[in-house]
Amino acid sequence: MIPGFRITPWEVSGDTVDYNSLISLFELDVVTTEVRNLFQEVFGEEHYLISRGIFYAHRFLRLALLDLKYNRAKVYIFTGRGASGPMHIGHLIPVNLAKWMQERLGLHFFFQISDDEKFVLRPDLGLKQVRKYALGNALDFVALGFDEKRTHIIWDTQVASWLYPLTLKLAKRISLSELKNLVKIDDSWNVGVAFYSVVQSMPALMMEMELNEPYRALVPMAVDQDPLMRVSVLIADKMGLRKPGMIHSKFLLGLKGEPKMGTRYPESAIFLTDPPEVVREKIEGSACGPPRRCPALSYLRAFDPDDESFFSIWEVCFNDPEEGCKLAKKRAIEVLVPFIEEHQMRRKEMRDKVDEYLMKEPPIPLDKSLDPRD
Numbered sequence: 001m002i003p004g005f006r007i008t009p010w011e012v013s014g015d016t017v018d019y020n021s022l023i024s025l026f027e028l029d030v031v032t033t034e035v036r037n038l039f040q041e042v043f044g045e046e047h048y049l050i051s052r053g054i055f056y057a058h059r060f061l062r063l064a065l066l067d068l069k070y071n072r073a074k075v076y077i078f079t080g081r082g083a084s085g086p087m088h089i090g091h092l093i094p095v096n097l098a099k100w101m102q103e104r105l106g107l108h109f110f111f112q113i114s115d116d117e118k119f120v121l122r123p124d125l126g127l128k129q130v131r132k133y134a135l136g137n138a139l140d141f142v143a144l145g146f147d148e149k150r151t152h153i154i155w156d157t158q159v160a161s162w163l164y165p166l167t168l169k170l171a172k173r174i175s176l177s178e179l180k181n182l183v184k185i186d187d188s189w190n191v192g193v194a195f196y197s198v199v200q201s202m203p204a205l206m207m208e209m210e211l212n213e214p215y216r217a218l219v220p221m222a223v224d225q226d227p228l229m230r231v232s233v234l235i236a237d238k239m240g241l242r243k244p245g246m247i248h249s250k251f252l253l254g255l256k257g258e259p260k261m262g263t264r265y266p267e268s269a270i271f272l273t274d275p276p277e278v279v280r281e282k283i284e285g286s287a288c289g290p291p292r293r294c295p296a297l298s299y300l301r302a303f304d305p306d307d308e309s310f311f312s313i314w315e316v317c318f319n320d321p322e323e324g325c326k327l328a329k330k331r332a333i334e335v336l337v338p339f340i341e342e343h344q345m346r347r348k349e350m351r352d353k354v355d356e357y358l359m360k361e362p363p364i365p366l367d368k369s370l371d372p373r374d
């Protein structure tokens, strides 16, 4: 435990997040210059989400990069979203890096929508409600524009016929005490959360497990998901599978300067479904603070690809926070309002196309021994 804040896959609380302490708490590796260089070599250039330190930590990322560099294993991207409500712009950080990596190298991308997770976790959410959110989230995802042939949505409650047997194979490898230790749940939690904690590992291991060929998942996510994804590392070790390479990001701040924009706190978030004028008002009314606590600057850091503009505003924020805040808000409106407008147009256009991205069949024929007719 680190005094002053608490971070689990399901809760972030406290005034600020001490990202450096998290590195030692979670036993992560820092994204060093050497890793950045390797990343750049493999992908041909560096993404600003990495050069600006938003993705700042990793676990086994070098292994995934070396696999890509030497063609040692087939690398695919895996990340996800828990369907607890509409998506906000913070959720786009891992997805944007994933999309860029897919575009650079033509990688397959599996996106898990864990409506099951949010159903077992949240007493206030019914199954019908989370499934409704799942469909809305799938639409938001698809509207971002992906290579249709290489992008696959795993909507958990919708693919149970193959997700369940594959998850069973993993679940029997991990004891309750190991799980409790990793994801920090105790005896008061419902068993649905415990089982879900293994479901999130399934897509990270499924390809190698089923095909018995060298595959490795590459997982961009925010740092809060690390304890859940560590489950996949433990199971991979026990089953002799390749561990996923993960890269961890910091959080986008909430509108009032909360350390994490969150669906559960709608007043902290800019949702992808907010009307553009609401987005403008939210940014105008957002809190002001020094660079590390300034919401508008955090939005620019994550969404303004123009380095010159971002760093010049950052410098003003540093020397004169009040003036910097005005500039940051103005520019954040310039960047985010048109983005949201376009996103909502594409969202409408993609309404009938979503189905094509939803996986129905498993990505690989299920282990034949599961079929009693053989």
Ligand code: TYM
Residues within 6 Å of the ligand: 009, 078, 079, 080, 081, 082, 083, 090, 091, 092, 093, 094, 112, 113, 114, 117, 200, 219, 220, 221, 222, 223, 224, 225, 228, 249, 250, 251, 252, 253, 260, 261, 262
């Ligand atoms: P969820 O739905 O809470 O969040 C989806 C992804 O977005 C990240 N995230 C943020 N990143 C930056 N700033 C923020 N304010 C912010 N809020 C959330 C989360 O870390 C996550 O990467 N259990 C997962 C869903 C999931 C998943 C996965 C995540 C299913 N399979 C595989 C990563 C990898 C969840 O509830 O995320």
